Amino acid sequence: MSTVRLPDFPWDALAPARARAAEHPDGVVDLSIGTPVDPTPPLLGDALAAAGDAPGYPTALGTADVRRAAAGWLSRRLGVQLADPFGADPSVIPTVGSKELVALLPTLLGLQGSGTVVLPEVAYPTYEVGAVVAGLQVLRTDTPPAHPGDAVLVWLNSPGNPHGRVLTDDELRAWVAWGRAHGVPVVADECYIELGWDVVPRSVLHPDVAGADHTGLLAVHSLSKQSTAAGYRAGLLSGDPALVRRAWEVRRHLGLLVPTPVQAAMAAALADDAHVAVQRERYRRRRDRLAAAVRASGARVDHSEAGLYLWVSRDEDCWTTIDWLAGRGIVAAPGSFYGPAGSRHVRMALTATDERIDAAVERLMKDPPAPRRSQAHGGPLQGGR
Known part of the structure; x- marks a missing residue:
């Protein structure tokens, strides 16, 4: 009986970037995974109970x-x-x-x-x-x-x-x-x-x-x-x-x-529909602030006309951009996780608190530290959205 060979699960490839980002005196801003952080609306919890x-x-x-x-x-x-x-x-x-x-x-x-x-x-x-x-x-x-x-x-x-x-x-x-x-x-x-x-x-x-x-x-x-x-x-x-x-x-x-x-x-x-509109407005405000800071830092935002992410490029290998961000205490997802065509982009999620988004904005507006070369990294991502 043959065994299914799944692609690698490579989130561990971000470990060096996470470690570098953790050196920031104000802590890590993790924009790598699109996990919601805002409270679930009470109407769901009430119905559940x-x-x-x-x-x-x-x-x-x-x-x-x-x-x-x-x-x-x-x-x-x-x-x-x-x-x-x-x-x-x-x-x-x-x-x-x-x-x-x-x-x-x-x-x-x-x-x-x-x-x-x-x-x-x-x-x-x-x-x-x-x-x-x-x-x-x-x-x-x-x-x-x-x-x-x-x-x-x-x-x-x-x-x-x-x-x-x-x-x-x-x-x-x-x-x-x-x-x-x-x-x-x-x-x-x-x-x-x-x-x-x-x-x-x-x-x-x-x-x-x-x-x-x-x-x-x-x-x-x-x-x-x-x-x-x-x-x-x-x-x-x-x-x-x-x-x-x-x-x-x-x-x-x-x-x-x-x-x-x-x-x-x-x-x-x-x-x-009301609770969806409230959450959408939260994400809109975060998106507007973060996108402006990304552009001010000299990077480019491609597509990103909908959804929960900014698709960011500095016209370089995505892992070089990951290191550049880690030097500012920010973790993003390498575009190569999503296929070879993503190798010159990184994905930055809007699913962080307002305080952490503001921290990312402040760091992106400062002069960038010198980029550092990453270690070798893994293949396509198989994790959450």
């Missing part, structure tokens, strides 16, 4: 409340009209966050064994992990291939992690047409879709993109960032009812169940 008496097993299908709230949120916020979420083939189900879904989706759809998963040039590494776990190959491209080859799945990510790039309607429609022409499911990871800054991101399920129905299309959403609820592990899969049903059938066999109290919290969060 009210549903705490949950002696029975939850269902993989999800409660009526959470499916109704999800369909309402998709319609209200994204202009997406689902097929009947209560039909025999459901059009939306809850998931245990989005990362496990991304990692398992090729397997859940029965695609394992042979074929190629198409993913962006610069991409969230768990897309590749999911392909490897299913025994599939990977092709990185930002445009539909001239020939489908043995493609079995396409991943889109808009707004993108790490670079915050938003696909245009024309780009989305091109992928939808390509996938349908070749019978290849197209899945859009839209976990940052509520966080548009310079543009309004569009869902692949929107009728201007998908047309009259969602055949061959899926979308992945998460409450981790928009509701500061990463610890709840609350996500959604929606779209083509035939594909959703296929994933749901396997998930219930595997026991991939969102706890009933978490589903109650999800329903409350998806029905409320």
Whole structure:
């Protein structure tokens, strides 16, 4: 029996930079991992506690409340009209966050064994992990291939992690047409879709993109960032009812169940837009301050029109930039973690407290210390978002 060989898990490669940054007299500003730090809104905790008496097993299908709230949120916020979420083939189900879904989706759809998963040039590494776990190959491209080859799945990510790039309607429609022409499911990871800054991101399920129905299309959403609820592990899969049903059938066999109290919290969060607006404004203020300081330091911010990160370049190897930042007590994520095309960028997260963002701004505005050469570093990242 062959053993799955996963890519390296290289966060340890940042250890020298973290050690250097820790020498700063005012401590480290860690902008490397996009982990929310602001309080979870009380409405989620209240709903969670009210549903705490949950002696029975939850269902993989999800409660009526959470499916109704999800369909309402998709319609209200994204202009997406689902097929009947209560039909025999459901059009939306809850998931245990989005990362496990991304990692398992090729397997859940029965695609394992042979074929190629198409993913962006610069991409969230768990897309590749999911392909490897299913025994599939990977092709990185930002445009539909001239020939489908043995493609079995396409991943889109808009707004993108790490670079915050938003696909245009024309780009989305091109992928939808390509996938349908070749019978290849197209899945859009839209976990940052509520966080548009310079543009309004569009869902692949929107009728201007998908047309009259969602055949061959899926979308992945998460409450981790928009509701500061990463610890709840609350996500959604929606779209083509035939594909959703296929994933749901396997998930219930595997026991991939969102706890009933978490589903109650999800329903409350998806029905409320106010807390999302408050959090989005927090991130906007941090983004504006940090981006201005990055530019004042002589670096460049590319893309970053949406999402939780700044995609920063000094037109040098990303590890040289990591050392330059570490000399100021700042830790970022090397762009090479996200694919070879990211090797001249670093990702700086907005998920730090206002005090730490202000500290980073102050340090970036000062004259840079002399850069120091890094030790050798590892391969693609397989960690959290």
